[in-house]
Amino acid sequence: MSAGTGLTRPRVVVLGGGFAGVYTALALEKALGGRDDFEVILVNRENYFVFQPLLPEVISGSIGITDMVVPLRRLLRRAEVHVRDVEAVDLEARVVSTSPGFRPQPHRVGYDHLVLGLGNVTDFRGLPGLPEHAMPFKNLGDALRLRNHVIRALEEASIEKHDRELRRQLLTFVVAGGGFSGVEVAAELNDFVRAVATSYRGINPEEVRVVLVHSQERILPEMAEPLALFAQRLLQKRGVELRLCQRLQSATGTEAILAGGDRITTRTLVSTVPASPHPLLEGLPLSKGPGGRLVTTPELRVEGTANVWAVGDCALVPTPDGNPAPPTAQHATRQAAVCAHNIVAAIRGGDCRIFDHRGLGTMGSLGHRSAVAEIFGLRVSGFIAWWLWRTVYLMKMPGWGRRLKVASSWTLDLLLPPDLVELRLRGSQGLSREHYEPGQEVFREGDLGDCLYIVLSGEAEVLKGAPGREQVLTQLGAGEVFGEMALLEHTTRNATVRCRTAMDVLRLPKHEFATLAAHLPDLRASFEKVMNGRRGAGSK
């Protein structure tokens, strides 16, 4: 039965530790019973399962940072868990390769049945500046990064007394995408920022702006119109600006730029759209439908395969009503049960089941004791919906331990003001990319020289002199390096660099540059050559 892998028992490998993957592994464990006639391996990048519906609460800290995640090993008692990135799948050889661990050695896992539960990713490709400057909101790391970034912006705004433009940037928070995820993030972010702003003596709460950008006429397209309109009114009442029928087109480090040309000055841009399936799937020769999702049979086999299964957000699963199943936890967990049943049937022999779950309803939190819900055709909004939302999700959390923790955090949250600890795990900053729009300044004369730039595309001018009476010293184009002079000579910038066109740059921090330049003589020599060439012109 496990001819392909030379294993003694057939092996099922599940890729992905979200609702789809974890619930498939759980159902497989249950089916194992006392027979132990196959083995289960789950591969996931993190060692925990994220209870996604509660993720936005991390922003405000109304639940503990790790309360809404469950360690995979506490959930899965019989499956083997590999905490690794999946790097490749060889469908011919039936082998999954994962990223190396402490030693740089390839790690291969053979399988008889493969379950793809890899979910989707926020995909900013093709949107200039978004990969560099927009923050996705998908996993615990994203939520923590956003929370930290927001607190940092408030800290900086509170001591920035002179530069009014910088204050505006720091105190404006933009969320793009008005589906469930974007709305929940905007609501939590708005509640949090407005609540903690009062703790900063240097910030006037009226300076705070939270903007939600959505491409359609109303938010929450997943819900009935009256509920969406309720949500809109509520968000507006609490101070969220809605920008409907507008689409985020590009971004820089200081602006969100909409398709119509409108610009919102900000240092905090979160985007929950657009989504595309896990990049690993792109290269696999499997049948794909709209949006790159894997086309499955009603039994959840990927079309045209015998031993590859797909569940959850990366799968396009047909339902009895003809539409594909929506990408929700509710559907993923039901698919998981069917998929596990059918894999067991394929191993032991037996009848297959088909996926025929009809949705029970949808719910979305609007922050501070309000929500919208549609359950069994009933529409509820406000406090009752919020109470329902909390109760349903608390009961759905796997394991009593977490339920207890979440319940206790929620109770304390009623009594205590929101937490505003900025939890930084410092590390080297490393290389990063930045996107600039025409007219933007990369740095100004007199700034500290904290990094070096390499132009990837676009053009810029090097200027000197007081604003309004600037003199153009030289032009910069693709492949050129700038900013090295202040670094090599430890001075402040002696010129301003302003973009003529949209420009993408690679940014190398001072510390890394200094270390590299000290130990790679060729590199240092080539920078000195560039610098000396420019010195005649007085530019940097």
Added chain:
Amino acid sequence: MSAGTGLTRPRVVVLGGGFAGVYTALALEKALGGRDDFEVILVNRENYFVFQPLLPEVISGSIGITDMVVPLRRLLRRAEVHVRDVEAVDLEARVVSTSPGFRPQPHRVGYDHLVLGLGNVTDFRGLPGLPEHAMPFKNLGDALRLRNHVIRALEEASIEKHDRELRRQLLTFVVAGGGFSGVEVAAELNDFVRAVATSYRGINPEEVRVVLVHSQERILPEMAEPLALFAQRLLQKRGVELRLCQRLQSATGTEAILAGGDRITTRTLVSTVPASPHPLLEGLPLSKGPGGRLVTTPELRVEGTANVWAVGDCALVPTPDGNPAPPTAQHATRQAAVCAHNIVAAIRGGDCRIFDHRGLGTMGSLGHRSAVAEIFGLRVSGFIAWWLWRTVYLMKMPGWGRRLKVASSWTLDLLLPPDLVELRLRGSQGLSREHYEPGQEVFREGDLGDCLYIVLSGEAEVLKGAPGREQVLTQLGAGEVFGEMALLEHTTRNATVRCRTAMDVLRLPKHEFATLAAHLPDLRASFEKVMNGRRGAGSK
């Protein structure tokens, strides 16, 4: 009165947000009363105050990750808080410069009175390999990094089935330093690892080793001998190996090397020693005593200055019995009160007070419901000491909010198994340094090529062939680059690199190397030159 700064009111600037700095600022706020006749600014790198005694509990997760820290803005209602690194102090001009924020501009804060409460840092200089491979345990970031690293080691050990040496490295945890801090870390680490190891099917709990290295004959030199011996017996009973009269001398990525030549194979090395004052103080022309601490008068003025004060671990404060005050929270908070009083007296006129606190006692936790304490000359150990320890510290925590959170976490901890979520905030890895000892391999033939190395000092051989029948292809010395071939050609390593002497290298990860090489043609050309030169010999 504030002649130096041109301010309307005198300004007190406090550097450091530990016990010393925060309690000074609190006492100053209180003294302000309704008079508001001076202003207070506190500068700290983090936006929170860490309640240090509870920090080791972060390792096991028995309290929530942020429960033992308090946001500075919740504590300080009238002082201005600047969340920045202090970069320089100009005592002549009476100006503090801090690191830049979102914009690369220098930030200067003038002062009339300066309070130095910068604490101390773990200082690995002069110990080969420690800066690269040992983890300090000072702040919340350190505690989280250690926790994550330990969980990662367990995850990897649980799926490593072939390489027994790697398993041993992953499952051995070494703590250097047997003072309070080291003992508490070893105790918590031991409890945590042994408790969660049972959740990993692939790990036999007997494989786990926790080793405490201490340079003296007994641990806890701060306490009376009977208590220290009690602690030693308890730790040993729980499985901690003690290495007394031994000193950590150097380290590599896979070993802790003791002064006698003993080597402990490990991937997790924590060192709580040696400590030295904040690096900023080194450059300041102030009177310093043993260990670089600032010598103060009994009034807490730094010797020879009129408006510079020092409190806490960075200060050498005389006490009535002739010894300097020990570096504990208990003494820091008392110094803070005296310092604040004397600054107010200097501003408003009035009598100075002197610091004459006699210690009330000492306490140290030994993990899992045991501790040792010496209070008013009374010695207590075991459960009662632990109960005392928890009660005293709970009451000492500033603010009811945190007390409630900690109490609730402790209660849940009695009911629930320890959490094992690995909380990674991914970022670019960037450049790093590594230290190798003679005979160690940097990589082996057949490994994945995941980074490039630059030799900073030392020598290595490039070898090819099966173990035992290896052929030396070439030698590597300072300034040479290696490992580029597998990166430029995307293959596995085609040779082994083994050190002939102790060697320090700079490690550049694949991703950063690829980006730099793609955009800096000079750099790529110079690597290709090196590579082609070697290709004749078949080496890399």
